[in-house]
Amino acid sequence: METKSLMEKVNYCNSLTSYSRRKTIPVKVGNVIIGGNNPIVVQSMTTVDTMDTLGSVEQCIRMIESGCQLVRITAPSMKEAENLKEIKDELRKRGYSTPLVADIHFTPNAAELAAKIVEKVRINPGNYADKKKFEVINYSDESYQEELERIRERFLPLVKICKEHGTAMRIGTNHGSLSDRIMSRYGDTPLGMVESALEFLRICEEEEFYDIVISMKSSNTQVMVQAYRLLVQKLDEGGFKPYPLHLGVTEAGDGEDGRIKSAVGIGTLLEDGLGDTVRVSLTEDPEFEAPVAKALVDRYDQRVGHDSIPAVVTYPINPFEYQRRESVEVANFGGTNVPRVITDISKVSEILPKEMKHVGHFYLPELDKWKMNDQGADYIYTGSNPIPFMLPNGMKEIQDYSTWEDAEDQQNKYPAFSLKAFQESKLYHQSLNFLMINDSEIEDAIPFVKGRKDLVVILSSENSHTYPALRRAFVSLISNQVKVPVVPKVRYNQHTQDQIMLYAATDVGGLLIDGLGDGIMIESAGHEDIEREKCFTHIKLNHSVSFGVLQAARTRMSKTEYISCPSCGRTLFDLQETTAMIRKRTDHLKGVKIGIMGCIVNGPGEMADADFGYVGSGKGKITLYRGKEVVKRSVPSENAVDELIEIIRKDGMWTDPEN
Template structure:
């Protein structure tokens, strides 16, 4: 990680404070009588999935979404006929007394946008394909041709601006990482900066006509890119003297179930921690009414956040928050430096009784052929506290004991101690290989850091009791960076086991928010059990915490341990049943560690959002699928009944296919 000079640090502030929670101050925009901005609560929204021409189906789905907590509802309008039918949907809702603001989602068709802006409360346009071109071609634009293209866009866009201003219609200028125009790509590349400039070109036109009823978004399926783009957007607005517009937060194509929630929290939660964001849409490959409760759970953490304990202020950010670089650390045993972040399973509240108790963390004993095996989410270490494992552990798993227990253990030479700071300061017997020391920003004081700064057998376990947890831990990483201390650090967070979805969302925010900035050499997720928790329930919790830990590392793009699915949340443009198709593809490919598969309902954002995927499955017509290798179309018009089989064959041709039978014993 490159340390930023003092002069550079001054340009790296993208939020009100890096240590004190405060919402970013924005202007207020009006969306059908429900205002959005920093003076109001963070709003929740989602998007319908039924065909927009299905009026009653749309009305029924909107009702379910409103009942689940949606304050705004977005509906796709890919052509004029769908835009016109928005009026029927709106009238049907009003007859039922439902006044929820509707948002028309527009791609490619300015005439549909202009019609929709006269009907609904808000329109969303994508600057990458609103009168712009996206052909996945490499084009060298001269300054003259670039300016000419901008002028063409301006002529197409100005009528919509005037209509929105006349009708009091709000607008979201929403950039998608996967649908940047060839023109933007030619000048800025496939970068967060390109995403920002794509939106600002349209925003400048709006301001020229004194139209300000605007929200902005910078969405990507890559959490690092998404976070960096929003941060750059805020900074650029300030630098150019543009108004502080409200931000719509979202991670595109987050996926489903636990993976989708983790990825959403890593991206959205990281920004919310810094006071950025005025409305949230969680994009899950599930029924749309499932999204609002997840968004609400993310948001509600911040209603009382300003009451947190104070954190030492920092005026300048010592790293580049707009470009991912992993913090430079030395290697201690197999932690830090070039090693992937490690996962430590916390069994300090679980008494290991038999070999099968380690199945929860990915380690399996096979009676035949009498050996241990592990799956791709096998924990690297097990922390047992004062309850040592009573048998020999597999080679891929090392045990950590509390220092007092380690001291008297007959096999301490193959185990590692965990110290508290006072124990470390007084210790006369330590491990020659690896010592863990737990503490927080206060106990890891200057004298302590001076003592351990040159030791290559020490790893810190960073904790916090602060309500504003992630920023306090980040403040400690800033301190290490400024002082050039290269000790590896494990991020330790503890949560009650009865939190449900909140466990996934909170841990992904607290830990993922550090990982996307390059901080952290491992995770230790600690379950907090109720006193009467049964052994079987504890093991079940251990499995969940282990899965979440690996999921966070994958969502933050720091360690790949399973197949990744970049699947869109479906909308009225979708050409097949996304939930069913995603489940079918997952069933056949979930054993392919590190392979990224994009599953897209249509071609609007599909090919672009798969820029980060190895393979793509994209709807191109009724029962017709296009298969991609990266950005290249390999097969077109494959019948949906054969498409999964053809996808597997494509993966096989590339030598990346592994027969599931080879892994099923470890499942």
């Protein structure tokens, strides 16, 4: 697609360079309004059995007090839908007016009942009127239209009830549960996700029902971001109302990985002004979700009025599908190489071999050897504090040019130049040099870097609107046919560890999803007088987050990926305990994706691109999958992890962990 015609079609956000919230219609959900000019709403979902009224109420209260403004509760059958009234009444009796949302899969009659009780219902168009059999069906236009008429007949009663009772609706598409009909016509694509929602949306609009929020969730952050962008574009092109968006990365996992993955997907969209309500899906107690969502959302309170960024006239990037920016290969950067991790240890002087463990390399003094893992730094930036010992094979050192030019070993160390030093220097490394520049210097740098095959640019920005500022610099490079590898560098010197994790995932993760960036570098703890141990805490965090961001953006797989749902009242086993148990046994399997789902609703569909799946199918019973294929049914839970490992072993993807 030509860049000019592509630019004319990019309407998914107000501006690529100036922060501006997308204007939507307001949707009233009880005493909360989503969209319009209202602040972004934070929500979460209970994990207690919906039939446990008091347990659900107590958990709702914990969630509300943690910052949750909407509470979603599963209603898999009529009895749970009926019990929503008991839960709601008890909450109101205790003085809590937080709106409730019924989560519906497969059971339209439960949705119709719930819509008369709670303030909002969520339906999944992939399974509301369809049963997924993973069948490929060849539809004629006529037979496809007949299917749409069948859906209309099944869906229309709910629309009328919602309209009559003032109940809002979320049309929540999930990547992994697209219907066979959608899959047959559009494939497993962002476009298929969008069309799945639009089928139901058209019915709503024909009935003049507009109290609708839409979501496009996926556990794959690239697919998730592309689908939301495409949805906004299609709403605009199709003459639909600008409905509010519910943002979320489904089955993000737990701990640092879950937070980073959520931030990569959600943060990328928030940066472009998309999103009106947010749910972070963690395999943890739900009261831990709202603070993470709030930390992501709060970042934009002061974003309006950021330093100006040159407008994009021609946009050379397709935002609806992944394509990595073309770059020349310089050493192991660019070309077809995976993005590299540069860890900044420049604030530490006289570093010891044993302290290299903080960047993934372990010195074994009794053997006088190095041990490294799949998350060992590729490069370390030491600035003016050079390493006094021999580094392990596979890791290289970058020094400030002023230090490197006086070094005895200029062959195995690499210089980092400022733009001025680079322009004036007569001395360069013969194969690999680094140019550290700010986005505001990009136009001045282009004449000096174009055509170089011995140079990697480390690109940073002082603009609070960091991701768009860096993206704009990439646009300049692409427009001027500059193909040197570029490593985005982000700096967080006055931030908490949680903020560093979430902000780096947003600022660099967004670039990686757009195919921009040949590595990552994070700087924090920039005070020269910071105590040594605290400095290493930051180094270790930055290093871990760097690999986490690359993994979450699907650009470098260096560890096992767990696609685990956040649990709900449908869950048939203790998800947190089971996830921890599976992680303990399998977390050495680099690049293997394992889906861990609490019930059949979230598997196999929701773990669409997992290599293997562990899904609750009954009390104490587990069904094991290879991709979307059932391998073993009704495995006793006490044997299920061993059986899962045996399947992985038979597929040749198992390696024994090192002692």
